[in-house]
Amino acid sequence: MASIRRTPALLTALKYAALAGYVGFALFPLYWLVKIALTPERVIFSEGTQLWPSAVTLENFRTVLFHSDFLAFFSNSLMVSLGTAAATTLIAAASGYAFSRFRFSGKRLIIAVMLVTQMFPLLMIIAPIYKIVAAIGLLNSLTSLIVVYTAFNIPFATFLMQSFFDAIPKDLEEAAMMDGCTRFQALRKVIVPLTLPGLGATLGFVFTAAWSELLFALMLINSNDRMTFPVGLLTFVSKFSVDWGQMMAAGVLALVPSCLFFIFIQRYLVQGLTTGAVKG
């Protein structure tokens, strides 16, 4: 009897130990990032690998914010990510609505094409995109990044929006249409207000994706005042690879918008990742 009662206690202890392990593994790298960012320059080499800093300073953040280009990188990235998120959400809301509410010829083919775009190597088109963007004179412009990112994110965002529209009963807009609304009026006045959380979640997912994109931005942007945050940080790292504190302070700053949006879209993570099942 005693052994039967003890096993669950042991199991519970193991469970909490495992959970602690997962939390530790998830947070440790981020803790380290913040720790080095807060360590004063003079002690970074003497105690760089200690678990706890003996002194803490905000000097690195001050330098990064006021004496480097990071504020410009930050606002470039913000512009690209917000532009991409807004454009993608608008376009994907329309296409998701079409998938959810219409039955039309070619629907299966379009869905299949959209699924395939999520699986073929995107790097395959990096060279043609560079040539096309160069030919129309849009190299080093944030517009080209917004257009490219919007196209990349539309398929996933479409499926996500479709799942939100599917959850809204069709009767609602049909009732509005009976009362004399056109379909578009019904969509605007009845459906859109109901799907605002879905629109917000889609905005969040796309923002996070655009905020992280590195390789296409590296290819399409090389002038210093147009760099997005990832490109700027990477350039900074390869140029000044000894300013550890400043690099990590910049890294912490890059983390802030992602974390804000993460808190915001947390409730929709399951829906987002399972409907797409293809998103990073």
Added chain:
Amino acid sequence: MESRSVSRQTANDTASGETRARPAGPGGVLWRHLIEPYLYLSPALVLIGLVMAVPLAIGISYSFQSITLLRPLDSGWVGLENYRDLWSDRKFWRAFANTFQWTFGSLAFQFGLGLGLALLLNTAFAGKRLIQALVFLPWAVPAFLSALTWAWLFNPVIGPIPHWLAALGLLDEAENILADPALAMWGPIVANIWFGIPFFAITLLAALQSIPGELYEAAEIDGASPWQSFTKITLPFLAPMIAITVMLRTIWIANFADLIFVMTGGGPADSTQILATYIFTTAFRKLDFGYASAIAVALLALLLVYAAVLMMIRQRLVRT
């Protein structure tokens, strides 16, 4: 032909009640089934067409051309020359083999640890919402930042990991494994595991929560052990979700170049070069678009073969 299919669809629609409201709107049947849906779809289709489909076709055509931005006079059609070069390129075959190590090394741990986390989160415990948010957080960290953070953790000057490995006797001295050709690949793989566990945990958790609880109660009444419940109820229920996520994730990881590019750039001595990073470094550093496109076509072919093999396995499983 056209009118018959349209009328059949109308019958379907009326049956499902989709268009009860407006039997004859502006344009009627044709409007509803051809014009109106495509009005909503057109911005998406135009963008995907212009930014993805057209460049894809151009990219494939590049693989048969010589296009090096540094030597603009040398450009032109070269037939299969890029592919012949590929065949005898030792770096390519190295990247080919590394792609497997990278993909399956990352995938096995992401899946195993992700499944474990999903099972844990499917039980009851105090502070679950907070814990769940914390363990999912790595998913929100931008890939380039994950890569930099892990590269720093592996750096003996400011990172603790080399010192731990040396203390455990796994390394002779506290050195950077990213600089050691024999071990370097494990750096990006560890970063990828960290980054990818939340994805598997979230999707598998969703599947776990859809398993009816009565099944477990019935099994318990019949005297099944927890292990039996797991293998006889949980796994069969999860199987479809596991199959689809693992398949899609394999392709996604094989295409995922950011971590390796930032952490090692493919080095040292090409020991961490995978096909995806080889495409990018060839296009970005050497500006050799023709050769980069040939590698890209090879990667695409590899993924297609993989998908075809999976389809065959699936058909065989379904038949028996």
